[in-house]
Amino acid sequence: MAALTGGEMCVKYLMFAFNFVFWLAGTGVLAVGLWLRFDHRTRNLFVAEDAPSGFYVVVCILIATGGLMMLVGFLGCCGAIQESMCMLGLFFSFLLLIFTVELAVGIWGFSVQSKVVDDVTQFYKQTYDKYKQDKEEALKEILHLIQYGLNCCGPFSTPEDLETPEETCPKREGLDVLITKSCPDAIEKFFTSKLHIIGAVAIGVGVIMILGMIFSMLLCCAIRKTQEIV
Template sequence: MAVGGGLSCIKYLMFAFNFLFWLAGTGVLAVALWLRFDKRTEGLFQASDAPSTFLTGVYILIVAGALMMVVGFLGCCGAIKESPCLLGLFFIFLLIIFAAEVAAGIWGLSNKDKIVQDVKQFYTQTYNNYLQTKQPALKETLRLIQFGLQCCGTTGTIFDGAADTCPKKEGLDAFITTSCPAAIDEMFDSKMHIIGGVGIGIGVIMIFGMIFSMMLCCAVKKGRNII
């Protein structure tokens, strides 16, 4: 039996929430794919000794975004069909995802400096190894990173044996530009704000989703018991 009165509004709010949750999952997946395929970071994924902490975090975001999209779709079905089983499963999955998001947020904040340091260390090692060996693979890795970040070397000057890996510039910029360690710091600072904002928004949406799902589930069960 369909729920009525004000609880009917909860049903449609639940459906609207799940649609927003599906969109939120799409946003998480989009941010993760942006980190994975952005020109400024794709070079990190193409090297054999890339920083594992950063790579692991990006792949976790990809999986989490895809899972959120699936759960949001299932939640829409549970709301429309007024199925206590689907609504209960939705609540459990949402609680697990919420707990995982909180844990991931704490982990990310506590390891932010380590992630940035690992990436800078990876770049510095690649840069120094190329100066010593001139290996083509190392040259291509440096070009991907430096062209993506629009930086050059560890000091921002091009008077060394790796100038051929730096972006070509004109005027005084051809001699002095942003160092890559500084560019890496700037990149992570700007993207962390975006990721943090998305995470907070998704957390608020999930809290309301759990409340609505339990209200609707209880209303459906109560209506069936009356009959």
């Protein structure tokens, strides 16, 4: 079997480098998913009764995709170093699958963005109304975490309408009382800022995946050529 040429060796190590970056990108996607899952401002949305399902699905997809990307990046690195056509073929197949899923999820995510915000807002309002009626400790804890986490108080737009019990809201003094932030507004702002981060990560990952598929095919062709030369 002939050895790879200088240019093909360059492709090999570029393949390794891009897969290492892809592995890091998978770590980033997984980190964003875990951040949304365990952030003190959002974690109760997963365990509470009537929790919004749209947000739960998006976060679970991010976590699963990030973990799979890390696995595939590791597979690509090993395939490049070992010059294994089998591993590189598996890498290309998994990468194409992930890219297709990411594209579909991205389109779906942008299409349901407003629904996710509406679901979370509705969940907050229902929790607020139930706590006013039942005074359950579990509901109080959820309100406390959401309102302290987002630095907001109540579903109302003006302080004059505010009826939320003070024990669930951030403590304010002086003129701060007059500029109390509405929780529905705070929820919308929070998820909009997260969407920008997720979108930026997704675009970067998509570019890396396309480059990875190109380099994997180039390297596979180079390895096959060397195997055919006796």
